[in-house]
Amino acid sequence: MPKKRKLGRGVAVVGAGLSKFGIYPKGVRGQDLFVEAYNELRSSVDKGFDPGDIDALYLGNISSDLFERQVHIAPAVANRIGIVPKPAIRFEDACAASGVAFREAIIAISSGIYDIVLAGGLEKMTNLDTTQVTEVLAAAMDPDTEIPAGETFPGIYATIATAHMAKYGTEVEDFMRLGIKNHYNGSLNPHAHFDASIPDIMKRRAASAVKKGLPEPHWADEMEFLHDPKQNPVIAWPMRLFDCSTICDGASCVLLAAEDIARNFTDKPIFVIGTGQASDYFLAERKELASIRATKLAAREAYEMAGVSPQDIKIAEVHDCFTIAELVAMEDLGFYKPGEAVKAIREGENRLDGKLPINTDGGLKAKGHPIGASGVGMVVEIFKQLRGEAGPRQVKKKDVDLGLTHNAGAHGSTIVVNIFQRR
Amino acid sequence: MPKKRKLGRGVAVVGAGLSKFGIYPKGVRGQDLFVEAYNELRSSVDKGFDPGDIDALYLGNISSDLFERQVHIAPAVANRIGIVPKPAIRFEDACAASGVAFREAIIAISSGIYDIVLAGGLEKMTNLDTTQVTEVLAAAMDPDTEIPAGETFPGIYATIATAHMAKYGTEVEDFMRLGIKNHYNGSLNPHAHFDASIPDIMKRRAASAVKKGLPEPHWADEMEFLHDPKQNPVIAWPMRLFDCSTICDGASCVLLAAEDIARNFTDKPIFVIGTGQASDYFLAERKELASIRATKLAAREAYEMAGVSPQDIKIAEVHDCFTIAELVAMEDLGFYKPGEAVKAIREGENRLDGKLPINTDGGLKAKGHPIGASGVGMVVEIFKQLRGEAGPRQVKKKDVDLGLTHNAGAHGSTIVVNIFQRR
Numbered sequence: 001m002p003k004k005r006k007l008g009r010g011v012a013v014v015g016a017g018l019s020k021f022g023i024y025p026k027g028v029r030g031q032d033l034f035v036e037a038y039n040e041l042r043s044s045v046d047k048g049f050d051p052g053d054i055d056a057l058y059l060g061n062i063s064s065d066l067f068e069r070q071v072h073i074a075p076a077v078a079n080r081i082g083i084v085p086k087p088a089i090r091f092e093d094a095c096a097a098s099g100v101a102f103r104e105a106i107i108a109i110s111s112g113i114y115d116i117v118l119a120g121g122l123e124k125m126t127n128l129d130t131t132q133v134t135e136v137l138a139a140a141m142d143p144d145t146e147i148p149a150g151e152t153f154p155g156i157y158a159t160i161a162t163a164h165m166a167k168y169g170t171e172v173e174d175f176m177r178l179g180i181k182n183h184y185n186g187s188l189n190p191h192a193h194f195d196a197s198i199p200d201i202m203k204r205r206a207a208s209a210v211k212k213g214l215p216e217p218h219w220a221d222e223m224e225f226l227h228d229p230k231q232n233p234v235i236a237w238p239m240r241l242f243d244c245s246t247i248c249d250g251a252s253c254v255l256l257a258a259e260d261i262a263r264n265f266t267d268k269p270i271f272v273i274g275t276g277q278a279s280d281y282f283l284a285e286r287k288e289l290a291s292i293r294a295t296k297l298a299a300r301e302a303y304e305m306a307g308v309s310p311q312d313i314k315i316a317e318v319h320d321c322f323t324i325a326e327l328v329a330m331e332d333l334g335f336y337k338p339g340e341a342v343k344a345i346r347e348g349e350n351r352l353d354g355k356l357p358i359n360t361d362g363g364l365k366a367k368g369h370p371i372g373a374s375g376v377g378m379v380v381e382i383f384k385q386l387r388g389e390a391g392p393r394q395v396k397k398k399d400v401d402l403g404l405t406h407n408a409g410a411h412g413s414t415i416v417v418n419i420f421q422r423r
Numbered sequence: 424m425p426k427k428r429k430l431g432r433g434v435a436v437v438g439a440g441l442s443k444f445g446i447y448p449k450g451v452r453g454q455d456l457f458v459e460a461y462n463e464l465r466s467s468v469d470k471g472f473d474p475g476d477i478d479a480l481y482l483g484n485i486s487s488d489l490f491e492r493q494v495h496i497a498p499a500v501a502n503r504i505g506i507v508p509k510p511a512i513r514f515e516d517a518c519a520a521s522g523v524a525f526r527e528a529i530i531a532i533s534s535g536i537y538d539i540v541l542a543g544g545l546e547k548m549t550n551l552d553t554t555q556v557t558e559v560l561a562a563a564m565d566p567d568t569e570i571p572a573g574e575t576f577p578g579i580y581a582t583i584a585t586a587h588m589a590k591y592g593t594e595v596e597d598f599m600r601l602g603i604k605n606h607y608n609g610s611l612n613p614h615a616h617f618d619a620s621i622p623d624i625m626k627r628r629a630a631s632a633v634k635k636g637l638p639e640p641h642w643a644d645e646m647e648f649l650h651d652p653k654q655n656p657v658i659a660w661p662m663r664l665f666d667c668s669t670i671c672d673g674a675s676c677v678l679l680a681a682e683d684i685a686r687n688f689t690d691k692p693i694f695v696i697g698t699g700q701a702s703d704y705f706l707a708e709r710k711e712l713a714s715i716r717a718t719k720l721a722a723r724e725a726y727e728m729a730g731v732s733p734q735d736i737k738i739a740e741v742h743d744c745f746t747i748a749e750l751v752a753m754e755d756l757g758f759y760k761p762g763e764a765v766k767a768i769r770e771g772e773n774r775l776d777g778k779l780p781i782n783t784d785g786g787l788k789a790k791g792h793p794i795g796a797s798g799v800g801m802v803v804e805i806f807k808q809l810r811g812e813a814g815p816r817q818v819k820k821k822d823v824d825l826g827l828t829h830n831a832g833a834h835g836s837t838i839v840v841n842i843f844q845r846r
Contacts, residue, residue, distance in 0.1 A: 008431050008535045029566070056700075062495075065488035065562065072485075072517035072563035075702040075836040085720050087700035088837070089523050092513040094495035100512050104527060111534035112431045139488065140495035143452070277479075277510035279498040297508050413498040414511070 005276075005301055007110040010259030012269035013420070015049075016380040017041030021193040021250035021368035023126045030064060030124035030372075031077050033251035037120060037373075038081050041253050046266050049255070051081065055114035057088040058105040060098025060121030061372035066136045068124050083118070094140040095321060097121055098252065099375025099407030099416035103275050106418075109258050116261075120253030121372035133247050137371075140410040142282035153321065154244060156283060156411045158236035161324035163289035165238065168339035172238045175323040176226045177345050179242045179365055182320060185352065186362025188393035193248045193368030243323040245363070250370035252377040268387045270403075274306030274419035280412050292412035295332035299406070302417040303334075310334030313419070314400045315385055316356065317378035319408035320363040329406050330358065333417070357395045360385060375407035375416065386422040428699075428724055430533040433682030435692035436843070438472075439803040440464030444616040444673035444791035446549045453487060453547035453795075454500050456674035460543060460796075461504050464676050469689050472678070474504065478537035480511040481528040483521025483544030484795035489559045491547050500545070517563040518744060520544055521675065522798025522830030522839035526698050529841075532681050539684075543676030544795035556670050560794075563833040565705035576744065577667060579706060579834045581659035584747035586712035588661065591762035595661045598746040599649045600768050602665045602788055605743060608775065609785025611816035616671045616791030666746040668786075673793035675800040691810045693826075697729030697842035703835050715835035718755035722829070725840040726757075733757030736842070737823045738808055739779065740801035742831035743786040752829050753781065756840070780818045783808060798830035798839065809845040 017040030019033040042049075057078045064070045074088035091101040098121025105119040125133050138152045146156070164170045186192035226232045232240045255265070262269035276298035280286065286293070303309060310333055318333065320326035330341040335356060344350060350358040361367045361381040364374055382403035384390040403420045440463030442456040465472075480501045487493045497511035514524040521544025528542040548556050561575045569579070587593045609615040649655045655663045678688070685692035699721035703709065709716070726732060733756055741756065743749035753764040758779060767773060773781040784790045784804040787797055805826035807813040826843045 005536050063488045065486045066494075069562050070566060071489075071515065071559075072833050072836060074516060075832070076565065076705075078702050079704055079708075084704055085701040085717055088516070088702045089527070090515040092494065092515060093497060093511075104512070104531070107531050107534045107536050108527070110536070111530045113428050113530050113533070136494075139492050142499070143493055278508040279501050279511045281502055281507055282499075285502075294508055409498070410495050413495060 005305055007106065007305070009110045009112060010271060011106045011109045011256055012259055012262035012271045013254050013379065013383050014257045014262050014265035014269050015041045015045035015255035016383040017044060017253050018191045018377060018380050019251045020191050021248050021370055024124070024249045026127050028124065028249070030061070030068060030122040030249070030251065031073065031080050033124065033249060034077050034120065034122045034253065035080055037251040037253045041255055045255060047264065049265055051083055054083050054086060054116050054118050056086055056108065056117050057083060058091065058101040058117055058119040059089065060091050060101040060375055061123060062092060062094055062097050063136055067127055093414040094409035095319070095371050096375055096407045096409030096414040096416050097372045100277070100414065102254070102376050102379060103277055103416050103418065105256050106272050106275055109256055115258045117256045118253055119256055120251065120376050121374070122251035123370040123372040124249045125247050125370060126249050130247060142284070145282055145284040154236040154239050157322035157324050158239045159283065160289055160328060161238050164324060164328065167290045168342070170327070170342050173223060174327065174342045174345050175238060175243050176223060178320065178323040178326050179226070180222050181351055182359050182363040182365035185360050185393055186366025189361050189367060192362040192366055193246045194362065194366040239322055239324065245321045245365050245369035248368040248370050250368060250373045250377070252373040252380050254376055254379050254383065270383050270386050271421045271423060272418060273421045274302035274308070276301030276305070276417045278415050282413065283411055290328070291338065292328055292332050292408070292415065294412050294415035295329055295406065295408070295417070298415040298417040299333050302419050306419040308402060308419065312402055313356065313404045314402050315360065315382065315395055316358050316404040316406065317361070317381050318358055318406040320359055320365050321369060321408065323365065325408065326359065326363065333404065333406055352393060352395055360390065360393050360395060378405040378407060379418065382420050386420060428728055430529065430728070432533045432535060433694060434529045434532045434679055435682055435685035435694045436677050436802065436806050437680045437685050437688035437692050438464045438468035438678035439806040440467060440676050441614045441800060441803050442674045443614050444671050444793055447547070447672045449550050451547065451672070453484070453491060453545040453672070453674065454496065454503050456547065456672060457500050457543065457545045457676065458503055460674040460676045464678055468678060470687065472688055474506055477506050477509060477539050477541050479509055479531065479540050480506060481514065481524040481540055481542040482512065483514050483524040483798055484546060485515060485517055485520050486559055490550055516837040517832035518742070518794050519798055519830045519832030519837040519839050520795045523700070523837065525677070525799050525802060526700055526839050526841065528679050529695050529698055532679055538681045540679045541676055542679055542799060543674065544797070544799050545674035546793040546795040547672045548670050548793060549672050553670060565707070568705055568707040577659035577662050580745035580747050581662045582706065583712055583751060584661050587747065587751065590713045591765070593750070593765050596646060597750065597765045597768050598661060598666050599646060601743065601746040601749050602649070603645050604774055605782050605786040605788040608783050608816055609789025612784050612790060615785040615789055616669045617785065617789040662745055662747065668744045668788050668792035671791040671793050673791060673796045673800070675796040675803050677799055677802050677806065693806050693809050694844045694846060695841060696844045697725035697731070699724030699728070699840045701838050705836065706834055713751070714761065715751055715755050715831070715838065717835050717838035718752055718829065718840070721838040721840040722756050725842050729842040731825060731842065735825055736779065736827045737825050738783065738805065738818055739781050739827040739829065740784070740804050741781055741829040743782055743788050744792060744831065746788065748831065749782065749786065756827065756829060775816060775818055783813065783816050783818060801828040801830060802841065805843050809843060
């Protein structure tokens with residue numbers, strides 16, 4: 001039984017920014033995208049702020065080393081945004097890099113050592129080709145049992161997917177439904193990699209469905225398209241192309257302030273009321289494959305700290321590096337009992353107008369997954385949704401006051417869960 | 424004028440361990456060395472502890488990505504030492520990686536979210552050859568002004584050295600004296616890369632001088648040897664081979680506990696009473712080359728938090744990636760006025776029996792510089808010295824109750840300073 005954790009001082013998100021996610025030329029650096037995200041953040045802080053008041057930069061990044069042949073990027077970014085000599089730190093926990101940076105920033109403000117921290121992340125992945133990127137990401141696996149066996153992450157998540165299918169009767173169409181929902185949402189998000197402008201079949205179909213006002217779970221045309229092995233080839237069965245998140249470039253950041261000064265920045269701060277983190281073994285050592293234990297543990301810590309239950313959450317951003325990852329997270333976070341998330345998926349419960357909207361920004365699937373940027377990218381979306389500033393994808397029901405983010409590193413060897421409240 | 428920082432709750436070091444620093448075969452992983460360091464730590468905690476009580480692992484590492492083709496190493500290490508599902512995070516700020524991990528661990532305990540944190544670092548550098556390692560390290564420089572200009576770190580520190588020589592009349596022999604002192608100390612340290620067993624000329628000379636009881640500043644034979652361009656070639660003038668720290672493999676760790684529970688682990692906890700961190704520009708943008716501004720700022724934060732002055736410090740570990748770096752740190756930390764450290768060096772003030780012993784473990788110069796392990800490696804030495812457990816290199820004067828560590832990332836773009844007290 002883990003100890004009950006608490007924070008010494010409250011913390012709020014008072015500003016947020018995202019670069020456009022997508023494929024940028026080789027000459028564009030990850031730090032250039034961070035500057036773009038930071039500029040958006042600056043204009044989001046309605047009462048304004050002096051960058052000189054930022055006490056520290058907490059930056060997530062999986063491997064500028066292998067992607068950009070650059071290390072020690074945190075002070076370089078601090079320099080670009082004009083906050084030298086403030087402390088600047090890079091955090092790495094695979095795909096949970098900026099989730100961890102965000103959580104550590106909360107902890108630091110809570111300790112009293114800092115009052116205002118800029119937390120974010122960046123990744124410039126597309127300097128390498130898809131095979132090379134796949135190899136870089138596979139370096140986050142176990143060098144004893146996984147890498148030598150030729151595993152890559154589509155294979156790892158395919159294993160989780162087949163375990164889930166065997167245990168609960170989950171069907172490939174359930175994965176497809178999640179992909180359709182997320183592409184639908186992404187088509188409404190101008191920052192998404194697969195936004196409304198990209199000449200992509202899936203996007204055009206989603207956009208056309210939006211126009212027709214079609215509810216996602218009944219998109220028969222799309223389902224037919226997704227079963228077509230030419231349009232949607234198998235990557236690692238049952239994961240097909242449209243079950244995999246996109247390799248892209250991007251950056252994200254949020255401005256965090258101590259609770260007592262949060263309203264100096266904005267009248268609509270979003271408070272962080274719970275945070276949890278846990279680690280797990282590599283796949284071969286786990287007792288259960290159809291679930292990620294670290295998600296359950298991190299979520300329990302966050303719920304207990306926040307004093308809320310899974311049923312209180314009104315909107316969530318969960319780590320859908322693959323569609324199966326979203327499904328498993330829905331269960332491990334306690335939104336649905338094991339094996340029962342499919343029912344919600346089939347009934348469209350997680351679409352924008354559903355009971356519990358999930359990945360309203362398109363998720364990693366359609367918004368894109370520039371690794372280091374993804375964790376804080378989720379926080380940016382919850383911030384916008386809880387403030388009612390998410391534009392055409394804004395969740396419209398009145399009581400959206402409690403949101404959750406779930407960020408996973410690798411196959412869930414690191415999980416970070418955060419809970420947010422509008423007061 | 425920076426804000427005065429303080430910690431909410433006191434923190435102490437209650438255990439420490441180091442792997443042997445040196446060159447290991449390719450089959451040995453950085454995480455294997457961490458296990459070695461952790462086992463030493465376990466035996467250093469005299470009242471014992473249950474590894475299950477460790478709340479989190481904070482791990483420094485510059486680039487397992489490029490050195491070992493491995494990312495997400497923190498949960499992998501957590502798994503090796505049996506503390507899954509506890510949170511595990513990798514920190515990277517170039518050569519200050521574990522200095523930053525250590526500081527963040529202090530902040531986390533201070534916040535109240537954790538009570539017991541394992542902070543450490545590791546690096547397995549020697550899978551690559553010296554040219555490749557030099558290129559990896561150079562990736563911590565500015566991609567605009569430094570890398571394209573063909574700079575490497577010996578060149579950067581040679582620039583700082585010549586600036587110091589021009590401004591203060593510092594002589595190459597002053598750098599050599601620092602190298603002799605550190606090799607002398609290293610020869611007394613069984614964990615050092617250049618310990619008493621390595622068949623190395625410099626080591627043999629130092630060991631023989633130890634036997635003869637010679638005081639370092641008067642080692643005429645050694646000075647002659649160091650001027651020999653064959654034995655001690657110029658790397659980047661005025662930095663010669665024996666002015667440069669060693670490329671090697673190693674790991675370090677310390678167990679940190681909240682002040683109120685520290686004596687459950689040991690009757691001799693060493694308290695962390697001050698910590699500071701700052702960043703700086705790349706070299707081309709700095710106004711002053713003979714000094715590192717971030718050291719001054721980080722030190723000021725740490726001194727103010729601790730309520731002590733530089734003259735109160737009884738022993739220090741400073742970042743001597745090159746001999747000039749130690750000299751500049753001695754001035755920037757306030758131990759000596761600008762241009763006056765050379766006087767102390769010439770008078771042997773910083774040797775084991777001097778007024779202010781510095782780098783008693785051999786420093787990065789002779790103990791070795793396995794990048795990610797170095798910052799916490801310094802803490803391990805201060806912990807041992809303040810407890811009177813440093814063996815043949817133990818500083819003997821009675822009042823050694825206040826120690827300092829200074830860890831630099833790259834050319835001082837990141838600096839972390841910590842202050843320790845025996846009570």
